[in-house]
Amino acid sequence: MEKKTLSKIIIQLNDICKKIADRHVLKNINLDIYDKDITVITGHNGAGKSTLLKILAGLSKETSGVLKYHNEGLIKSSGFIFQKPIFLNRSVKDNLLHALSCIGKSYTYSEKIISKHLAYYNLTYLADIPAIKLSSGEQQLLSFIRSISLNPEILFLDEPTSNLDINYSSIINEEILKLSNTIKIIIVSQSIDQIKKFTNSPVIMEGGKII
Amino acid sequence: MDFQIALMTSIENILNLESDYIQIIFTSLEVSFTAILISFIVSIPISSILATKEFYGKSLLIVLVNTLMALPPVVVGLLLYIVFSSQGILGSYDLLYTVNAMIIAQTILITPILISLSQVTLTRYYHKYNDLLLSMHASYTKRVFTLVWEAKYALTINLLVGFGRALSEVGAIIIVGGNIAHLTRTMTTGIVLETSRGDLANAISLGITLITIALFVNIILHSLKVYGEKNLV
Numbered sequence: 001m002e003k004k005t006l007s008k009i010i011i012q013l014n015d016i017c018k019k020i021a022d023r024h025v026l027k028n029i030n031l032d033i034y035d036k037d038i039t040v041i042t043g044h045n046g047a048g049k050s051t052l053l054k055i056l057a058g059l060s061k062e063t064s065g066v067l068k069y070h071n072e073g074l075i076k077s078s079g080f081i082f083q084k085p086i087f088l089n090r091s092v093k094d095n096l097l098h099a100l101s102c103i104g105k106s107y108t109y110s111e112k113i114i115s116k117h118l119a120y121y122n123l124t125y126l127a128d129i130p131a132i133k134l135s136s137g138e139q140q141l142l143s144f145i146r147s148i149s150l151n152p153e154i155l156f157l158d159e160p161t162s163n164l165d166i167n168y169s170s171i172i173n174e175e176i177l178k179l180s181n182t183i184k185i186i187i188v189s190q191s192i193d194q195i196k197k198f199t200n201s202p203v204i205m206e207g208g209k210i211i
Numbered sequence: 212m213d214f215q216i217a218l219m220t221s222i223e224n225i226l227n228l229e230s231d232y233i234q235i236i237f238t239s240l241e242v243s244f245t246a247i248l249i250s251f252i253v254s255i256p257i258s259s260i261l262a263t264k265e266f267y268g269k270s271l272l273i274v275l276v277n278t279l280m281a282l283p284p285v286v287v288g289l290l291l292y293i294v295f296s297s298q299g300i301l302g303s304y305d306l307l308y309t310v311n312a313m314i315i316a317q318t319i320l321i322t323p324i325l326i327s328l329s330q331v332t333l334t335r336y337y338h339k340y341n342d343l344l345l346s347m348h349a350s351y352t353k354r355v356f357t358l359v360w361e362a363k364y365a366l367t368i369n370l371l372v373g374f375g376r377a378l379s380e381v382g383a384i385i386i387v388g389g390n391i392a393h394l395t396r397t398m399t400t401g402i403v404l405e406t407s408r409g410d411l412a413n414a415i416s417l418g419i420t421l422i423t424i425a426l427f428v429n430i431i432l433h434s435l436k437v438y439g440e441k442n443l444v
Contacts (some may be wrong), residue, residue, distance in 0.1 A: 059345050080346035086339070089361055098357070102349035131308065 079147030288386030
């Protein structure tokens with residue numbers, strides 16, 4: 001008989017509000033995030049999706065309300081992929097080395113991990129090229145590699161494929177699906193195809209609220 | 212004196228490279244380079260904190276630093292003269308009319324400039340990279356080191372501005388240095404002296420040398436910046 005494990009809450013938001021320059025970006029958000037499946041947050045531009053994602057990832061502080069991680073270590077073991085990839089003014093390899101040095105990994109270990117990931121995605125030939133000189137598709141893929149190199153337990157993605165062509169979008173989408181078997185994924189998306197692919201019950205936002 | 216003759220004599224002076232002349236150039240460079248180095252070391256941690264931390268009184272501190280940027284050099288010179296004179300608080304250290312006193316004066320004048328410019332530069336980099344660095348769980352120290360490293364070429368430009376100010380400064384160092392030949396005479400204080408004595412040839416030769424050195428240092432640092440931005444790695 002197949003053993004079925006029940007989903008459990010890993011993040012809980014109670015009455016979360018966020019005010020930016022006198023504008024209420026988030027209004028009384030109540031949300032439970034479960035450890036299973038991919039959580040997709042969607043909504044129109046300006047709905048507050050990215051702000052909510054940043055608060056969930058601990059990159060932004062809520063103005064009021066309670067944000068509770070059921071396992072405090074979870075957020076310390078997270079990765080974040082931005083809509084527009086951000087890179088240091090360094091080569092592809094050095095960007096990845098820097099990311100791993102942030103979590104205290106040794107140079108030898110980091111080199112091994114980086115070589116493995118770059119080889120897996122057929123990007124070894126780009127290792128010494130400045131990251132900011134890559135195409136937007138390559139940059140997003142590199143951003144993805146950088147995040148998974150950190151070996152996260154939870155991955156936050158803010159519209160990761162919005163600027164990509166079909167080829168790179170499908171690569172990223174497939175990788176997200178694969179990863180979701182082992183780690184928790186929370187993604188902000190406006191793409192109907194992506195939403196359908198990842199979930200049956202997206203979190204829909206409008207005007208700073210969940211509807 | 213005919214200006215043309217003065218100009219010709221000044222060029223001769225430069226080409227002769229007399230020991231007095233070399234001593235003046237050496238003293239100028241010693242004072243300016245030491246002052247800019249100390250200012251840079253002091254300004255980077257302060258500007259990093261101003262750029263990356265929110266704390267009570269931060270705005271006031273920034274206003275204060277910006278105000279100090281406009282400090283009149285002669286006033287700084289006068290205050291240091293009082294402090295270093297035999298009756299002053301630091302009188303026992305015999306700093307007055309020494310190169311060290313001149314370095315202190317220039318450091319006081321340049322540091323607020325470097326703090327202010329570096330704070331603006333690092334704030335720009337902070338906004339660009341802070342979310343990324345936080346998402347990678349970088350410690351505060353790691354974030355600051357990364358920002359400073361990423362901003363190194365922009366910070367070089369700030370250094371140039373500070374160096375220009377140091378090299379051309381005269382008001383403070385003439386008061387605390389005393390413009391003593393073979394000891395505390397620099398190119399700028401030398402120009403003041405020679406002009407007041409009516410020796411235009413000597414004043415012009417020092418002026419030409421001053422501008423040439425400033426230009427040379429600027430070319431080197433600017434090339435470094437351009438090289439860095441082109442290669443990126």
